[in-house]
Amino acid sequence: MKNSPSNDRRRFLLSIARGIGLSAMGALVWSAYVGEVKAAPLILRPPGALKEDEFIKNCIKCGLCVEACPYDTLKLAKPGDNLPMGTPYFTPRTTPCYMCSDVPCVPVCPSGALNEPSVSSYVKAHAKLDINKARMGLAVIDKESCIATWGIQCDACYRACPLMGQAITIEYSKNERTGKHAFLVPIVHADVCTGCGMCEHACVTQKAAIYVLPRALAMGEAGNHYIKGWDPKDEQRLESVNKEVPHEFTKTKLSEKSALDSLNDESGL
Amino acid sequence: MKHYKYLLMRRFTQIGILLLYIGANAWGWKILRGDLSASLLMGKVPLADPYAVVQIAVTGATLGMDIILGALIVTLFYGVIGGRAFCSWVCPINMITDTAAWLRRKMRLSEIQKRFYISRSLRYWILGLSLILSAVMGVAAFELISPVSMAHRGAVFGMGMGGGALVVIFLFDLLVHENGWCGYICPLGASYALIGKFSFIRVHHDANKCTDCRDCITVCPEKEVLHMINRSSESVLMGECTNCGRCVDVCKEDALGFSIRSQLKQPKDEE
Numbered sequence: 001m002k003n004s005p006s007n008d009r010r011r012f013l014l015s016i017a018r019g020i021g022l023s024a025m026g027a028l029v030w031s032a033y034v035g036e037v038k039a040a041p042l043i044l045r046p047p048g049a050l051k052e053d054e055f056i057k058n059c060i061k062c063g064l065c066v067e068a069c070p071y072d073t074l075k076l077a078k079p080g081d082n083l084p085m086g087t088p089y090f091t092p093r094t095t096p097c098y099m100c101s102d103v104p105c106v107p108v109c110p111s112g113a114l115n116e117p118s119v120s121s122y123v124k125a126h127a128k129l130d131i132n133k134a135r136m137g138l139a140v141i142d143k144e145s146c147i148a149t150w151g152i153q154c155d156a157c158y159r160a161c162p163l164m165g166q167a168i169t170i171e172y173s174k175n176e177r178t179g180k181h182a183f184l185v186p187i188v189h190a191d192v193c194t195g196c197g198m199c200e201h202a203c204v205t206q207k208a209a210i211y212v213l214p215r216a217l218a219m220g221e222a223g224n225h226y227i228k229g230w231d232p233k234d235e236q237r238l239e240s241v242n243k244e245v246p247h248e249f250t251k252t253k254l255s256e257k258s259a260l261d262s263l264n265d266e267s268g269l
Numbered sequence: 270m271k272h273y274k275y276l277l278m279r280r281f282t283q284i285g286i287l288l289l290y291i292g293a294n295a296w297g298w299k300i301l302r303g304d305l306s307a308s309l310l311m312g313k314v315p316l317a318d319p320y321a322v323v324q325i326a327v328t329g330a331t332l333g334m335d336i337i338l339g340a341l342i343v344t345l346f347y348g349v350i351g352g353r354a355f356c357s358w359v360c361p362i363n364m365i366t367d368t369a370a371w372l373r374r375k376m377r378l379s380e381i382q383k384r385f386y387i388s389r390s391l392r393y394w395i396l397g398l399s400l401i402l403s404a405v406m407g408v409a410a411f412e413l414i415s416p417v418s419m420a421h422r423g424a425v426f427g428m429g430m431g432g433g434a435l436v437v438i439f440l441f442d443l444l445v446h447e448n449g450w451c452g453y454i455c456p457l458g459a460s461y462a463l464i465g466k467f468s469f470i471r472v473h474h475d476a477n478k479c480t481d482c483r484d485c486i487t488v489c490p491e492k493e494v495l496h497m498i499n500r501s502s503e504s505v506l507m508g509e510c511t512n513c514g515r516c517v518d519v520c521k522e523d524a525l526g527f528s529i530r531s532q533l534k535q536p537k538d539e540e
Contacts, residue, residue, distance in 0.1 A: 063425065111332070111336050
């Protein structure tokens with residue numbers, strides 16, 4: 001009875017079921033950990049990095065970008081950093097990206113997680129590395145702690161910015177409190193800012209009043225249905241929409257008949 | 270000294286390779302840059318861990334040319350020549366688990382400890398599971414927890430809390446299960462066992478010289494692969510053999526030795 005075919009079959013099925021059960025238990029713990037550790041929304045990536053969820057898929061964690069970085073800006077996340085282990089990141093307050101014009105960290109990437117075309121500009125179809133096209137993050141200013149907004153003269157971030165006068169400009173306004181001084185307040189322009197973090201590194205306040213956040217976190221989105229009518233370029237979007245979608249009136253129960261018919265309709269009374 | 274030949278050669282290779290990687294980050298050496306996941310040899314030849322690349326591939330990511338090429342080169346090398354040699358000649362964890370196994374033998378822990386059963390195929394289940402999880406979670410799942418890359422990356426780029434994982438593996442192998450990590454759990458080793466299954470370099474056993482002292486089986490981290498000892502003259506063909514050569518070292522009768530696969534199939538008939 002012990003070794004009957006039916007028992008063999010039962011044993012075989014049991015061993016498979018046990019394997020699946022153990023795998024499911026392992027998968028539960030493992031996936032919980034992986035899900036937790038890959039969600040690091042505040043991490044800043046090297047220049048040319050793909051969007052975070054794509055980046056984390058692609059990066060093979062070899063550290064070639066870290067070794068290529070001449071300023072030791074880039075670090076690989078260590079166990080215990082609570083960041084996706086082994087992936088490269090930088091902390092601008094400690095060491096910002098110094099925007100090397102030859103962008104040594106990007107071409108060495110073997111996995112495609114750092115995308116060369118995204119940091120290249122094209123002159124007559126000839127690609128040339130251009131660090132100004134990097135979008136590592138976006139500098140954000142906390143007006144409460146920025147001493148320039150108090151009326152104290154400080155333009156440390158403006159001076160530190162490698163795209164001075166473009167990524168950060170200074171806005172003048174009258175200081176009503178004293179009546180005879182001016183506010184010189186820094187403004188960040190998102191369309192130029194690369195997120196290198198030299199402003200954050202230079203900021204004089206105890207905890208930086210200007211700091212780099214990942215762009216996905218720092219920026220809102222107005223949505224496609226808002227069109228700037230005063231901007232000819234943006235208004236072109238409207239024309240293309242009309243071509244794609246044939247213009248049709250929406251029909252509801254009320255608008256089936258003409259407005260007059262609908263008003264004169266006595267059936268509902 | 271003869272009895273430590275391959276052991277010393279292995280330690281030399283392991284530490285040498287590790288030093289080349291450390292030197293690349295610390296002093297800018299150009300010989301071997303990167304880490305065991307992906308690297309650049311002499312600034313030109315890309316190398317990549319095939320298992321890591323497969324994990325990345327199943328997440329649906331578009332693979333970079335360099336890591337595809339690198340994974341092919343590594344697969345070809347171990348597939349044709351080295352077998353599962355990565356585990357015993359390159360992997361830094363091997364030094365930890367070898368030490369644990371050696372201590373275990375010295376302290377005779379296996380004699381007093383009741384062995385609990387772990388299947389040798391557990392690592393293949395973990396290998397499969399890691400691929401499913403990679404696909405579902407959208408990130409190379411084993412790479413996020415791998416103690417192998419933790420140890421190696423730690424040595425090159427800074428250890429962090431990674432040392433804890435190494436201590437855990439050491440204690441697990443020493444106190445819980447003989448060769449527990451490398452022989453039962455590690456899916457990276459499992460991937461190399463699959464890749465190296467048909468490689469040419471094999472250990473060959475000559476049963477005529479064997480005195481059945483079983484020294485080879487005592488030191489072997491994958492005892493199942495030596496099933497032919499004192500039974501028949503044949504080569505060790507199971508992919509799980511790491512080509513560590515410890516059995517060759519300890520064999521006083523020269524009944525074991527490295528050879529090329531094709532030559533080895535003939536002596537079987539002479540018996």
